Amino acid sequence: MNERHYLTPLFEPRSVAVIGATERENSLGNVVVRNMLEAGFKGKLFAVNPKYEEVLGVPCYKSVEDIPQRLDLAIITTKADRVPAIVDACGRAGTKSVVVIPSGFSDAGPRGKMLEKNTIENARRHRIRLLGPNCLGVLRPELGLNASFAHGGATKGSIGLISQSGALCSAILDWARPNNVGFSSVVSLGTSVDIDFGEVLEYMVSDSRTESIFLYVEGIKDARRFVSALRAAARVKPVLLIKVGRHPVGSHAALLHSGAMVGEDAVFDAALRRAGVIRLYNLGQLFAAANALFSHFRPRGNRLAIITNGGGPGVMAADRAADLRIPLATLSDATVAKLNEILPPTWSHTNPIDIIGDADAERYRKSLEIVLADENVEGVLTMLCPQAMCSPTEVAQQIIDVERNADKPVFTCWMGEEQVREGRHIFEAAGIPTFRTPEPAVELFGHISAYYRNQKLLVQTPSSLSSDLNPPSVESARLVIETALSERRKNLNEMESKALLAAFRIPIAQTVVARSATEAMVLAEELGLPVAMKIDSPSITHKADTGGVRLNLNGLAAVRSAYQEILEDVKRKRPDAIINGVAIEPMVVKPYGRELMVGAFRDPIFGPVITFGEGGAHVEIQADRAVALPPLNSYLVQDLIKSTRVATLLGEYRNMPPINMESLEFVLLRISEMVCELPWIREMDINPLIVDEHGAVAVDARIVVDNIAPTADRYDHMAIHPYPSHLITRISMPEGDITVRPIKPEDAELEVEFVRKLSPETKYLRFMNTMRELPPAMVARLTQIDYDREMAFVAIIEEDGVEEEIGVARYAVNPDGETCEFAIVVAEDWQHRGLARRLMGVLIETARARGLTAMTGIFLSNNERMLKFVASLGFVLSNDPEDNTIKHGILNLQG
Numbered sequence: 001m002n003e004r005h006y007l008t009p010l011f012e013p014r015s016v017a018v019i020g021a022t023e024r025e026n027s028l029g030n031v032v033v034r035n036m037l038e039a040g041f042k043g044k045l046f047a048v049n050p051k052y053e054e055v056l057g058v059p060c061y062k063s064v065e066d067i068p069q070r071l072d073l074a075i076i077t078t079k080a081d082r083v084p085a086i087v088d089a090c091g092r093a094g095t096k097s098v099v100v101i102p103s104g105f106s107d108a109g110p111r112g113k114m115l116e117k118n119t120i121e122n123a124r125r126h127r128i129r130l131l132g133p134n135c136l137g138v139l140r141p142e143l144g145l146n147a148s149f150a151h152g153g154a155t156k157g158s159i160g161l162i163s164q165s166g167a168l169c170s171a172i173l174d175w176a177r178p179n180n181v182g183f184s185s186v187v188s189l190g191t192s193v194d195i196d197f198g199e200v201l202e203y204m205v206s207d208s209r210t211e212s213i214f215l216y217v218e219g220i221k222d223a224r225r226f227v228s229a230l231r232a233a234a235r236v237k238p239v240l241l242i243k244v245g246r247h248p249v250g251s252h253a254a255l256l257h258s259g260a261m262v263g264e265d266a267v268f269d270a271a272l273r274r275a276g277v278i279r280l281y282n283l284g285q286l287f288a289a290a291n292a293l294f295s296h297f298r299p300r301g302n303r304l305a306i307i308t309n310g311g312g313p314g315v316m317a318a319d320r321a322a323d324l325r326i327p328l329a330t331l332s333d334a335t336v337a338k339l340n341e342i343l344p345p346t347w348s349h350t351n352p353i354d355i356i357g358d359a360d361a362e363r364y365r366k367s368l369e370i371v372l373a374d375e376n377v378e379g380v381l382t383m384l385c386p387q388a389m390c391s392p393t394e395v396a397q398q399i400i401d402v403e404r405n406a407d408k409p410v411f412t413c414w415m416g417e418e419q420v421r422e423g424r425h426i427f428e429a430a431g432i433p434t435f436r437t438p439e440p441a442v443e444l445f446g447h448i449s450a451y452y453r454n455q456k457l458l459v460q461t462p463s464s465l466s467s468d469l470n471p472p473s474v475e476s477a478r479l480v481i482e483t484a485l486s487e488r489r490k491n492l493n494e495m496e497s498k499a500l501l502a503a504f505r506i507p508i509a510q511t512v513v514a515r516s517a518t519e520a521m522v523l524a525e526e527l528g529l530p531v532a533m534k535i536d537s538p539s540i541t542h543k544a545d546t547g548g549v550r551l552n553l554n555g556l557a558a559v560r561s562a563y564q565e566i567l568e569d570v571k572r573k574r575p576d577a578i579i580n581g582v583a584i585e586p587m588v589v590k591p592y593g594r595e596l597m598v599g600a601f602r603d604p605i606f607g608p609v610i611t612f613g614e615g616g617a618h619v620e621i622q623a624d625r626a627v628a629l630p631p632l633n634s635y636l637v638q639d640l641i642k643s644t645r646v647a648t649l650l651g652e653y654r655n656m657p658p659i660n661m662e663s664l665e666f667v668l669l670r671i672s673e674m675v676c677e678l679p680w681i682r683e684m685d686i687n688p689l690i691v692d693e694h695g696a697v698a699v700d701a702r703i704v705v706d707n708i709a710p711t712a713d714r715y716d717h718m719a720i721h722p723y724p725s726h727l728i729t730r731i732s733m734p735e736g737d738i739t740v741r742p743i744k745p746e747d748a749e750l751e752v753e754f755v756r757k758l759s760p761e762t763k764y765l766r767f768m769n770t771m772r773e774l775p776p777a778m779v780a781r782l783t784q785i786d787y788d789r790e791m792a793f794v795a796i797i798e799e800d801g802v803e804e805e806i807g808v809a810r811y812a813v814n815p816d817g818e819t820c821e822f823a824i825v826v827a828e829d830w831q832h833r834g835l836a837r838r839l840m841g842v843l844i845e846t847a848r849a850r851g852l853t854a855m856t857g858i859f860l861s862n863n864e865r866m867l868k869f870v871a872s873l874g875f876v877l878s879n880d881p882e883d884n885t886i887k888h889g890i891l892n893l894q895g
Helices: 028-039 080-092 106-125 166-176 197-206 223-234 248-258 265-275 283-294 311-323 333-342 361-372 392-403 421-430 438-458 474-486 494-503 517-527 556-573 634-642 661-677 745-757 760-767 776-783 835-849 864-872
Strands: 015-019 044-048 058-061 073-076 097-100 129-131 137-140 145-148 156-163 183-188 212-217 239-243 278-280 304-308 379-384 410-414 512-514 531-536 549-553 581-586 594-603 607-614 625-628 681-691 696-698 701-705 729-733 736-742 790-799 802-813 819-826 854-860 876-879 886-892
Touching (some): 028 145, 080 097, 080 106, 156 197, 166 183, 166 283, 212 283, 223 239, 223 265, 239 265, 239 438, 265 278, 265 438, 278 283, 278 438, 304 361, 311 379, 311 438, 361 379, 379 438, 392 421, 410 421, 474 494, 494 512, 494 531, 494 701, 512 517, 517 581, 549 556, 594 661, 607 661, 661 681, 745 776, 745 790, 802 835, 819 835, 854 864, 864 886
Parallel strands (some): 044 058, 156 183, 156 212, 304 379, 379 410
Antiparallel strands (some): 137 183, 512 581, 594 607, 607 625, 681 701, 736 790, 790 802, 802 819
16 A cells, blocks of 8 residues: 555645745745745745746746646645636646635635635646645645745644644744744644645654644534544544634634534534543643643653642642542552651651652652652652742752653642742753643643543444344334334434334333323223323423423322323413323332433534433433443443543442442443434433433433435444444355454554564565564554544454454545555465455455445555456556556456
């Protein structure tokens, strides 16, 4: 497969033209040319303007088509009304990518929208990739590329910055230079009519110069690609993000600025957690995190130790840690014993470690060494308040000396100003994060350590359906939905809603509907008293608010009276409501039951979302709700439950026994299955779900459905593609049965061992180099895939319960979304046995079912065996026009 990213011409151009270049001071075209020259661009630079023969010493041409070579990148600085024609000319000249800096498109009314439409059409016709419009541009300091109108450049470094706000990019660059923070890339997306977050993230994942990634997000346009790219990036690099528009007023402003949808903030937060991304909330946190990551501040966990010479500041730090759910490390007995030897008897004997106000530099040094050696400690905040008995500068120097040899992060809080100023300066020079107050220091540790904690959420790859012995009846549920939609109904009645739950094996309270008082008495007697009665109306969501609920009815006379009262109350309060009758069900009596709420809704950006929290009549008032993106597994379900306040009431509580947690997890897993397999569901509420020590039962349910357009992928409605367990197959060969299944993160060790055993020749033919071991980043990229954009099938044999990988075939969807590129490798012992052909058959059929039109491959010209093999599969081979050592192959999938 081609390892060169398709956005390389944009981010690593060898030839650049500035269109609209001018000698006029401070004009857009002048600033961009000057920035390119001052950055020391290492490729060929051209200017385009019919008025000049050169601009600032750069050769200038009347048109981009007059430049005597093809361009990798054109930077357009003209007015908006000229852009469509310029993009068309760039296409005719063979230009590969353009940056459109000016505004005046969709942000400028109907005429601007037409200009934008024409620009996009011209770019797509010529297969040009476009960044912008209304953007600052792009900077690549190490390459001398400053294709922007930023004032000044960027320092070379390892942070990748992607922002929808050009102004914010400028502010960050202005802060970074005096603080000696460097960037591998700075990308301003603007309104993202073509290139969006997802593709830039994908490039930064592949870029070896980028070690961490920062994003400023106002809204997104393609949730699936955004989440997929975030997950791919966070698997190998820390990704930190500021998301604005958390409240309605901000959301509206973000929509006006970027043109992208914002969605519910809690859902966005859930998506970030699932992607393994760290969310920041202000620029102060971003600056602190950038400084720390640039200094290689890498917590391996979140257990924090605090060393201080004052009890009050230590408590302030501990309080902020508690707010953020950062655990304070429990000091081992050996650590306490060693600290007892060097500290006064009055030291705190616990964490925070108060080493007393008279602590000098030597006491700080010894305390820090002892605490860092404790296996329970994963980071140390060292604090100092200026005292007459110590020198803040001398203490700072001792801390720096210890930190040089530490394998855990050390950061500091030197409180005050005049006496501690010099100490802060030497910390900054040494690359140790330092703060004036405890709270931002603890926040920094929390944010960056959360990246490593969130990796546990990131590697979860649940299937759409669990491997339970009692699988759901998906077809029955679909028939219920299709019947309602065929009758032009979107609100399912309670019986239909519970039928869906029952199809997915969720325990329900049996419900029947009475259409007269007499029928109500007969049904109540059949069900068994006591019963509950509720209005059955598609018009009413909250039944109790309209007088439509009666509970614990113990006699038939009470049932008859309740029937009449319910109808009278509802007709009086909701005369417009459609009434089907009165639903009757056994009264669920669970003395130790907890009333919970489980539900789902369709977010306009991220698709189906699962909700969980405290239930009952006051669910809106309690506002105890956690959300998660499906699909879920047991680990993710437990994380969802722990995120709520009601979780503390599910264990043993006063005289109440703990609930049957397995039954609650079962219901949540089944809800996950429902929203995966039933894309018609728009809203779903189970309230209450009563759970006690014996199990769970859905007492009331409401489901709203909607028509959907058919798609090639059954999970197109989801932001995170489930593990495609339906693609697992077994193939029989003379040597025995082989399991062929999609790869998953847990296969990392199998993949490493598989590649390790390959011969140097096979490694060279597959990877075009003879690497001995797969680098960790590549292992993550090969095993933690997004099943929507790529697919990898591993062939597995099992002996004595131990699995062994003997082959892998994979494809990745190309940027056009219509074709894919494949690669295959088989272990030496299994070559020439037909395994490769069987694997390719599975891969080709999967790509064909996905709706892809063609499969391509890149091969070494001397790999005659592979060329013969792919030709036998129907691939048409051709020579590479620029490299005679390479051949290309293409297979028509839909012919």
